[in-house]
Amino acid sequence: MTTTKFTLTRNSFGKLILNNEAGEIFEGVSPVRAFPIQSPLVGISLVMTDGREVAWIDQLDDLAADARELVMEELEGREFMPEISSILRVTSFALPCTWTVSTDRGETDFVLKGDEDIRRIGKTSLLITDNHGIQFLIRDMYEINKHSRKILDRFL
Structure with missing residues (x-):
């Protein structure tokens, strides 16, 4: 799966919803960085609660601004590593x-x-x-x- 082949929204409960190009809808996806320290904006997986990957983001900058903002908000809410x-x-x-x-x-x-x-x-x-x-x-x-x-x- 590639970066631009899905849309992201947030439901009324604040969970991320991914809609892919095949029309599949995945509710409650979470972004996970592949390389959180060395390359935090490269290689982000969108996974379900069971750990199943439903999308891959090569470069965060490839996403549309609204989707990029949703991914960053979600990551910041889950990760806490002051620099x-x-x-x-x-x-x-x-x-x-x-x-x-x-x-x-x-x-x-x-x-x-x-x-x-x-x-x-x-x-x-x-x-x-x-x-x-x-x-x-x-x-x-x-x-x-x-x-x-x-x-x-x-x-x-």
């Missing part, structure tokens, strides 16, 4: 410690329990998990500011 833009301070370089960071969702504090809670994803990305299991993303550790990079170097 760290800078590390403002840490309470200590011994673990556990509290980090104060600036993210795409605002400034926040979290507790880092251990070294194993910082994982490399690819060559430049990091996934940091706080003591509550919330995951924070650093998309490119080499592009954050010098102060943040210096703090990161102490933990990597």
